[in-house]
Amino acid sequence: MALAESQQLDLVEVSPTAVPPVCRIMDYGKFKYQQSKKQQEAKKKQVQVQLKEVKLRPKTDEHDLQFKIKHVRRFLEEGNKAKVTVVFRGREITHMDLGQSALDKFAAELQDIALIEVKQKMEGRSMFMIVAPKTKTK
Template sequence: MALAESQQLDLVEVSPTAVPPVCRIMDYGKFKYQQAKKLAEAKKKQVQVELKEVKLRPKTDTHDLEFKVKHVRRFLEEGNKAKITVVFRGREITHQELGMAALEKFAAELADIALVEVRQKMEGRSMFMIVAPKVKAK
């Protein structure tokens, strides 16, 4: 402790369970600052993946579907996942095959850049599918 005080530094216990306990002479404030900087740098390099959603109806026309495919393509190229939802209203629920066909068409159009993460699922009056971007080989 006298040696640390003479150098105007701190005596920090590194391993208290070791026999004898291991201590180190350092500037503890500077050490904590550098650790915080490393954490901030690591956090900056993280990529936050969002789940974007596109809604359509079972009777949505082909041009509108193609337009929505372009949107989903853009989402996937940005590195986000996409949720494609087909909403059924009224008696449309009796023709679930139309919604299934629309989702299958989406999957076929996006097969080159996307993987289907969650296949077609019914949830109440809506059917959805989740697609994620394909991982690029380095």
């Protein structure tokens, strides 16, 4: 401790569980500052993946489906996940096969750039699936 005080630095215990305990002479304030800067840099490089949603109806026409597929393709290329939802209203709930065929069409059109993360699932009066971009392996 006298050696650390003579150099106007701090005596920091690095590994208290070791036998004997390991200590280091350093400027503790500067050390904490550098650690916080490293953490901030790591946060900057993080990528936030968002979940974008596209809603359909069972009777959605072919052209409109292609338009929505183009939107989902763009979402996936940006690195986001996409949730494709088919909403059933009124008596449409009896024709779930139309909703399933729409989601199957989405899956077939996007199979080159997307992985199906969550298969077709019913939740209340809507059926949905979640697609994620394929990871680029180099």
